[in-house]
Structure formats: C-alpha cells, structure tokens
Amino acid sequence: MEEIHLILAKNLKAFRENKKLSLEKVAELTGVSKTMIGQIERGESSPTITTIWKIANGLKISFTSLINHPQPDTQLVLKKEIQTLSEDNGRYRVYPYFPFENDKRFEVYTVEIDKGGYLSAEPHIEGTEELIVVFDGEITIRVNNEEHTLESGDSIRFKADRPHTYHNLGKSLARVSMILFYPAE
Amino acid sequence: MEEIHLILAKNLKAFRENKKLSLEKVAELTGVSKTMIGQIERGESSPTITTIWKIANGLKISFTSLINHPQPDTQLVLKKEIQTLSEDNGRYRVYPYFPFENDKRFEVYTVEIDKGGYLSAEPHIEGTEELIVVFDGEITIRVNNEEHTLESGDSIRFKADRPHTYHNLGKSLARVSMILFYPAE
DNA sequence: ATATTACGGACGTTATATTGTACAGACGAA
C-alpha cells in the first residue's frame, strides 16, 4: 500500500462505511457523481484536486484526513525487499531504505560501489545536503572541485545542490550510508 | 482567491520562483510535463492527486504546503459581497458568512425568512448540530416531531442529522443566526 | 412468494487532464 490514490481510496471508503452512508448519499452531499465516488473507493481513478475538495467539503472533513496514511509505530525494512537502483554496468547499487515522504525532511540510502566503480550524481534541489558515513572500504568524493578520500569510519557532510561524484579507488567493495537532507521549505 | 486549484497555482509558482527553478527543471525533477506544470501555475488545470503527489515528492515538499492557504489574521465579510441562497419563491434567504473550510468544524449563516415563509431542510451529515439564535421576529422550528416557537432573543440547539423545518408564523420578517457544527471526525 | 426499494457496479459519452512538439520573446556571446 503505497500509491496515494489507494490511500485515498481506503480513507474514503472507511469514512463512508463508518458513517453508514451509501454511494448515492455521498454523491448528493458532495456534488460528485456516484460513479466517480465508487471508482475512487475502488482505486480505479485518481481524482482531480477540485473533486477531492468537493468531497472533503461535502463530507465536512479535512483534506488531509483523506490523504493521511496512518504510519505504523514500527516499520521494518528488509534488504531483500528493497528495490535496488543499479548502474555503471551494475558496479554500484543504491538501496532506498527510507525514501522521501510527505512530512519527512530527509531520506536514507545505502550505497554499495564495487572496486573501481564510479557514480556521478546530478545536483539535487537547492539547499539539499548530503551526509555520508563509510562502513566498509574506501571512497573518493569530488564536489566543488575538491576531492576527499574517506575510509571506513570516516564521514562527510556537503551541500549537494551541485554536481558531485563518488569513486571507489580502494582495493575492495565500498559500503556507505547516505542521508539526503532537505532544509525547511 | 477561493478555488483550491488557484491556491495550488499560487503556492507552486511561489515555490518555484523562490527556488529559481525553470518550468523545465521542475518537470525534470517531478516527472510531470513542463506544459502541465505551466498550466497548473496559471490555474488552467486541476491536477489529479497523483500529479500533485509527483510534484510534492519531486520537489521534496509536503503535500499540504502546496494546498495550504495562509489565512489572514483578520477577515472582513461584507453583506453585499455574500452570495445569497434563495428559495420558496424568494421568501427566505440564506447568507453563508463563514462557510466550511478545511480545518474548521463549523460554519456560520444568517437566515432571513419573510412572513409566512417556510424552509424545509434535509438532514445534515450524522452528528451535525445546529445552533440558532433569533434576532428579529418569530420562528417555529419542527424537528423530531417536536415543535418549538422562538421569539427574538430565544435560541435553540438540536441534532440536525434528521429532517427539520423552519416556519415564520409571526407578523414580520424573521432573522436568525445559524451555526452548523460538525463534531470531530 | 412477489413486489419494492436501495445499493453498488458496468457501460458509453463527454469533459478535461496530460503529454510531446512547435513557437515567439528575452538574454548573452561571438
């Protein structure tokens, strides 16, 4: 359960059934057709913002209560369940452990770079900072025309709203923890 | 400035210009076409929820920061600016002074009923309560098979999630303040 | 049992969101 329109679907259906309203009744209250309400609840449609607005107003509930996905207190992420991002002929792998969510200001990745592997990153959005902690191997980071070589246990923090590269010039696999941080809006 | 998609338009444009991003850059970051971004900013389109989601994620900002409309500290509502609702051959008029908004749990109306005028209200959503204060004239309210006649200065509070009617059986125009209240979700 | 009503979903049509391409103006560099 990830996609936003499925969250909306669940929330809307739960609310409606909780209040014991029929699709038709909701249609009447909101000015949105019964068909559309049904499709939204079944996750078959991604309504426009004006439609969601009509629903929230007609039902007298807040916009966010429709799109808020109650986060479990505990969230377990297993390595094998993570969808890896690989490139440079598979010579590096990025594991998005905690990708961006609505109200979180950072995301957490683990990056593995094979011996000799190379990774060139586009600038992130302005203000973004990157925090890196090296767990295994050695990694050379180039940013701002500076070059820094980190070994296991070392860490670095830099403004990532400019091009930057990672190079594994060491003798073995490099593994680092990477945190992207986006300052307040 | 009322319509939700215009609020979104302003917020998005303000954010983009603040960050000094081009339409094309935003398109690249979000995966939403440049054309669509432009139309949204100009208020020419009501994007679907998945599109808004892509934008919020690509820009690393919260969903609500896109739709939140900073309320002014003071809000003046003039009678002549209010869009009246009239029926029963114009024998009653409803003035929506403070209609429902996202995080407000009530709305405020003023209702005028001419002598002899009659108003039959459909049930509101479950849990809704109605608070009435009579300012001028006399009004007879029927709800739950009970009938109550209020005169100037009287007030009543009742569960409005069932049919109810208002009748002006007095000798002059009746004016009341009506507050609809929606308990927590 | 049959009639009746209410409910949710299927279908075809219309409106509009979304995309890709093309275009005119602004700005700098040569």
Place this chain on the structure above:
DNA sequence: TTCGTCTGTACAATATAACGTCCGTAATAT
C-alpha cells in the same frame, strides 16, 4: 548584427477523469 540558448506559452493528440443511465443483486416489506 547573428547565432545559440533558455525562458514560458500555444496547439494538437491522447489518456483518463467525470457524468448519466442502465442493470443485477440483496434486503425489506407486503
């Protein structure tokens, strides 16, 4: 100037959101 690049918008094509109508089922009443 002229070229190139970058900006935001206009346009046509496509995908899909939104609607009205119809239908099958389930529940209730008679």
